[in-house]
Amino acid sequence: MSGDEDIITAWFARQSKLSANDYSIGIGDDMAAIHFRGGDILVTTDMLIEGVHFDLQSASLHQVGYKAMAVSLSDCAAMATVPVGAVVAVALPKGYGQKELKELHGGINDAAVKYSCPLLGGDITKWKATGGLCINSTITSRGGGGAPVLRSQANSGDVICVTGQLGGSGLGRHLNFEPRVKEALRITGLAKLNAMMDISDGLSTDLSRMCKASGVGAIIEAAQIPISQAAQKREDPLDSALNEGEDFELLFSLSAAQCQKLQHLWSGPVEITQIGQMTKNAEIVLKKADGSSEPLRQGGWDHL
Amino acid sequence: MSGDEDIITAWFARQSKLSANDYSIGIGDDMAAIHFRGGDILVTTDMLIEGVHFDLQSASLHQVGYKAMAVSLSDCAAMATVPVGAVVAVALPKGYGQKELKELHGGINDAAVKYSCPLLGGDITKWKATGGLCINSTITSRGGGGAPVLRSQANSGDVICVTGQLGGSGLGRHLNFEPRVKEALRITGLAKLNAMMDISDGLSTDLSRMCKASGVGAIIEAAQIPISQAAQKREDPLDSALNEGEDFELLFSLSAAQCQKLQHLWSGPVEITQIGQMTKNAEIVLKKADGSSEPLRQGGWDHL
Numbered sequence: 001m002s003g004d005e006d007i008i009t010a011w012f013a014r015q016s017k018l019s020a021n022d023y024s025i026g027i028g029d030d031m032a033a034i035h036f037r038g039g040d041i042l043v044t045t046d047m048l049i050e051g052v053h054f055d056l057q058s059a060s061l062h063q064v065g066y067k068a069m070a071v072s073l074s075d076c077a078a079m080a081t082v083p084v085g086a087v088v089a090v091a092l093p094k095g096y097g098q099k100e101l102k103e104l105h106g107g108i109n110d111a112a113v114k115y116s117c118p119l120l121g122g123d124i125t126k127w128k129a130t131g132g133l134c135i136n137s138t139i140t141s142r143g144g145g146g147a148p149v150l151r152s153q154a155n156s157g158d159v160i161c162v163t164g165q166l167g168g169s170g171l172g173r174h175l176n177f178e179p180r181v182k183e184a185l186r187i188t189g190l191a192k193l194n195a196m197m198d199i200s201d202g203l204s205t206d207l208s209r210m211c212k213a214s215g216v217g218a219i220i221e222a223a224q225i226p227i228s229q230a231a232q233k234r235e236d237p238l239d240s241a242l243n244e245g246e247d248f249e250l251l252f253s254l255s256a257a258q259c260q261k262l263q264h265l266w267s268g269p270v271e272i273t274q275i276g277q278m279t280k281n282a283e284i285v286l287k288k289a290d291g292s293s294e295p296l297r298q299g300g301w302d303h304l
Numbered sequence: 305m306s307g308d309e310d311i312i313t314a315w316f317a318r319q320s321k322l323s324a325n326d327y328s329i330g331i332g333d334d335m336a337a338i339h340f341r342g343g344d345i346l347v348t349t350d351m352l353i354e355g356v357h358f359d360l361q362s363a364s365l366h367q368v369g370y371k372a373m374a375v376s377l378s379d380c381a382a383m384a385t386v387p388v389g390a391v392v393a394v395a396l397p398k399g400y401g402q403k404e405l406k407e408l409h410g411g412i413n414d415a416a417v418k419y420s421c422p423l424l425g426g427d428i429t430k431w432k433a434t435g436g437l438c439i440n441s442t443i444t445s446r447g448g449g450g451a452p453v454l455r456s457q458a459n460s461g462d463v464i465c466v467t468g469q470l471g472g473s474g475l476g477r478h479l480n481f482e483p484r485v486k487e488a489l490r491i492t493g494l495a496k497l498n499a500m501m502d503i504s505d506g507l508s509t510d511l512s513r514m515c516k517a518s519g520v521g522a523i524i525e526a527a528q529i530p531i532s533q534a535a536q537k538r539e540d541p542l543d544s545a546l547n548e549g550e551d552f553e554l555l556f557s558l559s560a561a562q563c564q565k566l567q568h569l570w571s572g573p574v575e576i577t578q579i580g581q582m583t584k585n586a587e588i589v590l591k592k593a594d595g596s597s598e599p600l601r602q603g604g605w606d607h608l
């Protein structure tokens with residue numbers, strides 16, 4: 001069962017009548033692609049709002065600025081593309097001014113420097129009525145050697161992998177995670193991927209999106225899922241790894257032979273873990289440590 | 305005296321260390337430019353928020369969606385570039401769902417079709433606490449034959465022109481204005497402009513930005529300013545034409561000879577009016593109908 005967000009996204013995609021020559025990737029993937037001078041320019045936009053994506057009791061404005069950039073950079077990673085520039089718009093709560101803007105800018109700039117993705121412009125506005133901080137980042141990228149990796153080309157029989165560890169992001173990592181831009185480019189330089197996306201709304205929900213887009217199913221081995229130390233502090237660590245979201249790790253699918261090659265050539269520090277396999281059957285199944293199986297519940301974020 | 309918004313924008317620009325080879329236009333113009341495969345891709349982002357840019361008592365969601373696109377399309381016009389695609393992100397108030405998203409989409413799509421600038425993707429989120437509707441549009445464009453027209457290259461002695469009529473936009477036009485995308489391309493096809501921008505925050509404020517960026521001053525003839533019929537309903541129509549903002553008309557500067565050529569070749573329906581001249585002296589002067597002069601007060605919008 002898809003969430004409301006997926007239903008409306010699918011509706012938007014159906015309204016869209018893009019020429020595939022001019023726009024090779026449209027609504028529904030991590031980034032859209034615009035054909036320009038024989039190449040593709042890709043674009044992604046992400047809106048973060050107070051009380052949903054951050055809480056100003058626990059997050060600094062510097063962290064909020066960093067996160068806004070990092071979330072969009074993670075979309076660049078999701079397609080193995082190279083970030084080239086960012087524009088950032090903000091709606092400020094009443095009482096905010098230059099001091100707060102400079103703190104936000106500090107975090108934006110940290111990410112911009114670290115990921116070679118300069119801030120090119122933006123827009124500033126301020127609520128007249130009560131309203132929380134809202135920050136929107138739009139990042140443009142270019143292909144990273146190969147074609148951008150879609151989420152829709154996974155094949156039945158593919159091995160499913162993730163980078164890093166999952167779960168517990170809400171305990172702090174969601175504010176300082178490192179988008180896997182370099183890792184995505186290294187991985188696609190070493191092996192041919194069939195599909196990739198980033199895990200923003202939780203493995204359960206995002207894997208289901210990849211499967212739906214690709215017309216396949218999946219079996220995930222619970223015992224193989226790399227559960228983070230932070231997730232161990234949650235009441236149900238496996239549930240956190242599957243559903244908490246904001247991991248911003250990569251989820252990808254490739255043939256067994258390519259996966260073997262990748263694992264052979266890969267050297268850390270970010271781990272790559274095989275967690276299951278794509279199947280012909282449209283179901284997504286979680287195989288538990290005790291050998292029993294159950295349908296994987298999509299317990300991740302639905303923004304509607 | 306610059307507003308707070310201009311002060312912080314200048315500060316952001318000073319922090320920015322863009323390579324001019326890779327980014328020919330950075331922070332401070334209507335769009336930024338990214339060099340790609342021997343050409344320039346331009347990008348602009350605009351955030352509209354409830355209670356500031358629209359009021360849901362008087363504006364429909366369809367109008368809000370249209371306006372979000374039109375504001376960014378006006379930035380494309382401001383540099384005489386051709387829109388190629390849009391991404392739109394929204395933060396929805398509590399209680400909003402698919403119905404409201406479809407209404408917003410209707411307005412977005414109207415603008416997308418009218419200006420050949422398809423919606424390529426977006427992001428949806430929803431306030432948990434009280435929060436107004438926020439919509440962010442980011443539009444990508446390409447050069448329209450000539451190089452993008454900057455706001456910073458006006459020369460002393462240039463004639464200053466505007467398209468259309470100014471003032472009274474808050475009485476309705478701000479929700480259904482037509483960004484001057486085609487007009488900008490026609491104008492730059494007929495004459496060589498030195499500087500251009502769109503009037504979003506009021507003629508007084510935006511002209512001052514153009515003068516500051518170009519290192520020139522200006523004399524404006526009050527009697528020449530094309531005051532709209534809507535502005536006539538305001539208590540002080542001239543003040544409305546100078547300061548109300550959200551006109552989204554073009555403000556441009558060119559040599560007297562080029563202006564003569566343009567006026568000779570131009571045929572409506574949108575009028576082009578000469579309103580003054582750029583000067584060496586860094587002041588901006590308003591010459592009134594009675595022959596007296598006064599410094600032009602920057603009474604337009606300051607978003608901070």
